[in-house]
Amino acid sequence: MGKSKLPQDRALDLLADVGDGLRRKLPDKAVQWIETGAALGALRAGAKVAGGVVRRNPLLVGAAVAGAGLLWYAARQGAGDAGRRSPPGARAAARRSGAGRLRRLSPG
Template identity: 60%
Template sequence: MDKLDKAQDRALELLGEIGDGLRKAVPGKAIQWVETGAAIGVVKTGARVATKFVRRNPILATAAIAGAGLLWYAARRRAREAEAGPIEGSATRVEATAGSGAPRAPRKRRTETDAG
């Protein structure tokens, strides 16, 4: 098992060295084109997966779109409120006082004549 681990580690090192050598040998523009091509491939694959998902689960897709819309609306609304600044107002402080310690007066019972 130890020999297999060493072989795998050595193979990974060689692949890393080959990758570094290619990056140094290939001009910067070519690497940009490769990265762009990879990004386009990812977008195409993602679109295919999303299309299959929507066909199989239209209700979940609709709920996801509605949820995303609500999140977007909430973020937009919060940004507008933050842009407007804080709400100006006035407040007065009410000091708490200790009670007198006397029991409260009993509640008055309602009778049929009171409800009338």
């Protein structure tokens, strides 16, 4: 499939070769700066999209924030109850032994 490759495939191969060559020639610090710049660019683009969504759908965002707050509250309550609850098998053992039942005192 040497010459019958699509032009897009050849272009991608060429770009990959150029990128590899640049990575080998540039010092590590420069590559780190380029990666950081790319990450900041992606973060900025994501922030723009998020801002647009908030502007167009404020009710949806409010509902999402309220739902996240309720989940946090439920998790917090569950963590607090875990210390006060009895161990998992304690109730079944108490039922089998008859603990906690009122017994009639027989006369005499």
